[in-house]
Amino acid sequence: MNQTHLFFKRLIQQKTLAFMCIPFVIWAFVFKYLPLWGWTMAFQNYKPARSYSEQEWAGLKHFRILFEDSTFYRVLRNTLVMSTIQLVLGFVTAITLALLLNELKNLIFKRVVQTVSYLPHFISWVVASSIVLTVLSPDGIINLLLTKLHLLDKPELWMGKGNYFWGILGVTQVWKDVGWNTIIYLAAITSIDPSQYEAAEIDGASRFQRMLNITLPGLKPVIIILLIMNLGNILESGFEPQYLLGNGMNLDYSENLDIFVLKYGLGMGNFSLGTAAGIFKTVVSFIFLFSANHIAKRMGESRLF
Amino acid sequence: MFKGKILTAGLALVLAAALGGCGNGSNSSDGASNSPAAKGNSASGSGDTSPVTYKYFSFGAPKKQILGSETTIGKELQTQTGVDWNIEYLVGDGDTKAGVMIASGDYPDIIDSSGQMAKLMDAGAFIPLDDLIEKYGPNIKRVYGPYFDKFRQKDGKLYFFPYGANIGYVSEPNFQTGFYIQRSILKEFNYPKITTLDEYFDLLKQYKDKHPQVNGQDTIGFATFAGEQGSFFTLQNPAMHLAGYPNDGSTMVDMKTHEAKLVAGSEYQKRWMQKLNEANAQGLVDPESFTMNRDQYLAKLTSGRVLGYFSYSWQVGDATNNLKKAGDDDKRYVALPIVFDKGIKDQYIDPPGFVNNYGVGITVKAKDPARIIKYFDNLLKEENQILVQWGIKDQSYAVDANGRFTYANDEQRQMHEDPEKSQKFGFDYFNYSWPRYGNNSVLEDGNAYGPGNQPEVASFGYTEGDKKLLAAYGVKTFSELFSNPDERPWSPAWSIALEQGSPEQMFITKADDLQRKYLPAMILDSPANFDKNWDDYMNQFNKLDKKTYEDFITKKVQDRVAGKW
Numbered sequence: 001m002n003q004t005h006l007f008f009k010r011l012i013q014q015k016t017l018a019f020m021c022i023p024f025v026i027w028a029f030v031f032k033y034l035p036l037w038g039w040t041m042a043f044q045n046y047k048p049a050r051s052y053s054e055q056e057w058a059g060l061k062h063f064r065i066l067f068e069d070s071t072f073y074r075v076l077r078n079t080l081v082m083s084t085i086q087l088v089l090g091f092v093t094a095i096t097l098a099l100l101l102n103e104l105k106n107l108i109f110k111r112v113v114q115t116v117s118y119l120p121h122f123i124s125w126v127v128a129s130s131i132v133l134t135v136l137s138p139d140g141i142i143n144l145l146l147t148k149l150h151l152l153d154k155p156e157l158w159m160g161k162g163n164y165f166w167g168i169l170g171v172t173q174v175w176k177d178v179g180w181n182t183i184i185y186l187a188a189i190t191s192i193d194p195s196q197y198e199a200a201e202i203d204g205a206s207r208f209q210r211m212l213n214i215t216l217p218g219l220k221p222v223i224i225i226l227l228i229m230n231l232g233n234i235l236e237s238g239f240e241p242q243y244l245l246g247n248g249m250n251l252d253y254s255e256n257l258d259i260f261v262l263k264y265g266l267g268m269g270n271f272s273l274g275t276a277a278g279i280f281k282t283v284v285s286f287i288f289l290f291s292a293n294h295i296a297k298r299m300g301e302s303r304l305f
Numbered sequence: 306m307f308k309g310k311i312l313t314a315g316l317a318l319v320l321a322a323a324l325g326g327c328g329n330g331s332n333s334s335d336g337a338s339n340s341p342a343a344k345g346n347s348a349s350g351s352g353d354t355s356p357v358t359y360k361y362f363s364f365g366a367p368k369k370q371i372l373g374s375e376t377t378i379g380k381e382l383q384t385q386t387g388v389d390w391n392i393e394y395l396v397g398d399g400d401t402k403a404g405v406m407i408a409s410g411d412y413p414d415i416i417d418s419s420g421q422m423a424k425l426m427d428a429g430a431f432i433p434l435d436d437l438i439e440k441y442g443p444n445i446k447r448v449y450g451p452y453f454d455k456f457r458q459k460d461g462k463l464y465f466f467p468y469g470a471n472i473g474y475v476s477e478p479n480f481q482t483g484f485y486i487q488r489s490i491l492k493e494f495n496y497p498k499i500t501t502l503d504e505y506f507d508l509l510k511q512y513k514d515k516h517p518q519v520n521g522q523d524t525i526g527f528a529t530f531a532g533e534q535g536s537f538f539t540l541q542n543p544a545m546h547l548a549g550y551p552n553d554g555s556t557m558v559d560m561k562t563h564e565a566k567l568v569a570g571s572e573y574q575k576r577w578m579q580k581l582n583e584a585n586a587q588g589l590v591d592p593e594s595f596t597m598n599r600d601q602y603l604a605k606l607t608s609g610r611v612l613g614y615f616s617y618s619w620q621v622g623d624a625t626n627n628l629k630k631a632g633d634d635d636k637r638y639v640a641l642p643i644v645f646d647k648g649i650k651d652q653y654i655d656p657p658g659f660v661n662n663y664g665v666g667i668t669v670k671a672k673d674p675a676r677i678i679k680y681f682d683n684l685l686k687e688e689n690q691i692l693v694q695w696g697i698k699d700q701s702y703a704v705d706a707n708g709r710f711t712y713a714n715d716e717q718r719q720m721h722e723d724p725e726k727s728q729k730f731g732f733d734y735f736n737y738s739w740p741r742y743g744n745n746s747v748l749e750d751g752n753a754y755g756p757g758n759q760p761e762v763a764s765f766g767y768t769e770g771d772k773k774l775l776a777a778y779g780v781k782t783f784s785e786l787f788s789n790p791d792e793r794p795w796s797p798a799w800s801i802a803l804e805q806g807s808p809e810q811m812f813i814t815k816a817d818d819l820q821r822k823y824l825p826a827m828i829l830d831s832p833a834n835f836d837k838n839w840d841d842y843m844n845q846f847n848k849l850d851k852k853t854y855e856d857f858i859t860k861k862v863q864d865r866v867a868g869k870w
Binding site for chain 2: 047048071130133134137138139157159160243244246247248249251252262263264266267268269270271
């Protein structure tokens, strides 16, 4: 009784805030919860433009198709590997760059480096992939360089070798997004108390030691939160770069879940299969997100919720 | 990303269901077709020409979005009918766009389906047209009447207008498709008559040995366009052409038994692959054929380094136009009817056929179908068909003393050929993807329907180099280099619609994936491994259910031969 009383008292006190929240609660409900209704498509032989009552129920048929298809496991593997590469490389490079930038004393140089490194983020993947294809083509700059340096006898068909694909994609994604990802770490670094650095300096800590013992621990909460959030997206390895850089010869390595859904779901008008794959992705993401959060909690680190 | 789209689509559906309720139930398409027709009837009893703008969406090749009346042709048609069009083209992926369009039910007034017809029909996006044609379509009946049975849907009704209703027949004089070769090679070897694949590659090799570099860059012997997702057929199709079959998609159809056999996994495909493998070992094949995108391919063709390539003319239009513009006839290409062995009759020119699996239809969301049908009917009047193809007399074409249509000067030719001018005049927007005569039609006065098919126009555009080449081979037009097509009443088999999500569709998607993976690798590997690679590929291929697919196509072909389209 007392509890509810208190709750209403506080609600009235903060009524302005509560009112301000209403539009966003509605927004979240309409765009994030209502669409969950669409999941029923996965259990039907869904035909568009027919009313709900006319849809034919199919049980777990589409999930069975999904899990019995050998292609599915290949694209699942590709998805996991590509997003893991992206996650690890993305974190390592962005944090390293942020640490290095932070050590720069020349402001102009720092700004230039930062601007140049985040510019590629604004190029669309269509253009970016064209650049990559041109650079890596047999007459491209990479092959020219390597042959002139006698590291290669004849130009290599980089895009035609499946086992190079993950590496190429990883590097491309780093090139495109490293500067952008750095921004959040740089912001976090500015919030570290400068007196800590001063104290460390007086104690005789070298630059490297300061980086290791002050900056990195200072970044830890941000890193962990971002890691948890990104683990939730572990099956989102992206779609455009794989689609645009993929070709028959690297198909075994480039095709991911999203392309699979496009081809066998949307491409064939089989919306049910696409939805089933979508649900699968959500469930996996959910598990990853919650376990990461749980581990963080156990370790007494900052966490998402 | 897709999850998001599907969820949004789901939401749209839920909302639609909630708003529409049960009243919008089972026979929604019937209801929509009846009521607007009635409404249109009263609103436009006799030639209503009040200004109105409808939406037109095309899944075809992308062009700039435009208002019909901004072009000369669109303006003229607007004056006649009062109808203007907001013409929009697909940006991005067609499958996705169609999926979203269907899920949301948000259709424009009319749609040019291109490859998305099966999906749109499945979703009931189009209204049946029979009653409207009966009421308002004398010209539609004149043009499409003989073909009605070829594009009636399962329920016996007509839902859209395909683009191939030929009236009479005249063939294309400048036919160019198949194995292209740079003209400088033919010139260097004094215009030899080559017909077989071996001779073709032999000639490329001789020339490449003599000229290892062009403009400081390495010469490329042979290239093709099999890198992009949707263009892999450029590598698959030559096998059937080399064996003397026309383009029937993924199958070859026997002339007598009308049995359809897959090209994939056939002896023909093996022979074609083996030749490429051999040529690759000699350094003739450009490995980038299997990885480059369209821009890179076209850039390569215009660089003058490529000696030979395989493509369909419509794939390389930009490159050929640019080469022609550049004015160096030796660096241009000519397509030759290459086959496996001497004595095989080439069939590169498509037989007269009827493509019935795409077209333009009126959607259930159209506000006034009756008025649109009237617009279509007006468009199909002969004078308007001349307008969309030839344009306006003395402005974009001339009539000579014998009443033959031709171009009087370069200015008139450019109206049709210069991309910018043709856009401005409206040919680009109105000469295809609308209810129309078929490409090979003949006008009442004997002129060709399409300027491209008029011999006078064809020879008008020939350069000195063209004339020299044609004279060397003793022909007057390029199509004379090729054999005439044999009659194939089912043609083209590639227009046989596969049902969405059917086993046949599943098979062909899987088979294509398998080929995309194995064929390029097989070509680029050393010849010593060829047999092993081929066996590996066939092992995988034989696991797929090819019989179902072949039986399905065979049955459809036999149905078509029997007159059941």
